[in-house]
Amino acid sequence: DTGVSQDPRHKITKRGQNVTFRCDPISEHNRLYWYRQTLGQGPEFLTYFQNEAQLEKSRLLSDRFSAERPKGSFSTLEIQRTEQGDSAMYLCASSLGADRAYEAFFGQGTRLTVV
Amino acid sequence: AQSVAQPEDQVNVAEGNPLTVKCTYSVSGNPYLFWYVQYPNRGLQFLLKYITGDNLVKGSYGFEAEFNKSQTSFHLKKPSALVSDSALYFCAVRLILTGGGNKLTFGTGTQLKVEL
Numbered sequence: 001d002t003g004v005s006q007d008p009r010h011k012i013t014k015r016g017q018n019v020t021f022r023c024d025p026i027s028e029h030n031r032l033y034w035y036r037q038t039l040g041q042g043p044e045f046l047t048y049f050q051n052e053a054q055l056e057k058s059r060l061l062s063d064r065f066s067a068e069r070p071k072g073s074f075s076t077l078e079i080q081r082t083e084q085g086d087s088a089m090y091l092c093a094s095s096l097g098a099d100r101a102y103e104a105f106f107g108q109g110t111r112l113t114v115v
Numbered sequence: 116a117q118s119v120a121q122p123e124d125q126v127n128v129a130e131g132n133p134l135t136v137k138c139t140y141s142v143s144g145n146p147y148l149f150w151y152v153q154y155p156n157r158g159l160q161f162l163l164k165y166i167t168g169d170n171l172v173k174g175s176y177g178f179e180a181e182f183n184k185s186q187t188s189f190h191l192k193k194p195s196a197l198v199s200d201s202a203l204y205f206c207a208v209r210l211i212l213t214g215g216g217n218k219l220t221f222g223t224g225t226q227l228k229v230e231l
Contacts, residue, residue, distance in 0.1 A: 031217075033216070042205050045218045048216045050215075055212060056216065056218070097215060103164065104161070106158035
C-alpha cells in the first residue's frame with residue numbers, strides 16, 4: 001500500500017498523559033498536513049509542512065501540541081498533558097507541490113480517546 | 116473567511132435512483148471546491164474537484180458535481196445510486212497557504228444512506 005500511513009490507528013490514554021502519533025506520507029509528496037476531526041464535524045486544519053519546514057499552524061494547535069517533520073519525510077504529532085477535549089480522530093494528509101498541490105491524500109487517521 | 120455549508124445532515128435514497136448531496140460556498144475570489152467521501156473507520160477519499168473550466172465536473176465512482184456561480188453551489192450528484200455509496204460526504208474549499216500549500220475548510224458532512 002503506497003498511500004498515507006498513520007500509526008497507531010487507535011490510542012486510549014489517561015488524562016494528563018502524553019501521546020505521539022506518526023504519519024508516513026506518500027513518498028514523493030513534499031507537503032504534509034494534520035487535521036483533527038471530532039464527532040459530527042468535518043476535519044479542521046491543524047498544521048502544514050513543506051518538506052521539513054512547518055509553515056502554518058492553526059490557533060487550534062495549543063502549546064500542548066507540537067508537530068515535527070525532521071527529515072521532510074514522516075511527521076509526528078505530540079500532545080502533552082492530554083485532556084478529554086483532545087479526544088478526536090487525527091488525520092494526516094499529503095500532496096505534491098506546484099499544480100498538484102490542491103489534491104490531498106488522507107490517511108486512515110488515529111482515533112484518540114482520553115479517559 | 117472562506118466556508119462551505121452542507122444543509123442536510125442525512126440524505127436517504129433508494130438504490131438505482133439519482134442522488135444529490137448539497138453544498139453551498141462562501142469565498143472571496145475564484146473558489147477551488149472539492150468533494151471527499153469517508154467510509155466508517157477510514158480516512159477521507161478524494162472524489163472530485165472544481166478549479167476552473169466546465170461547470171460539470173466528473174469524478175471517481177461515477178460521481179459528478181455541478182458548479183453554479185450564481186447560486187454559489189457545488190452539489191454532488193450521481194445518476195444511479197448504489198448501496199455501496201452509503202458513506203459520509205464532505206464538501207470543502209481551499210485556502211492557499213504560505214509556500215503554496217492548501218488548507219481545506221470542510222463542511223459538517225452529509226450522511227448518505229442508499230437503501231435497497
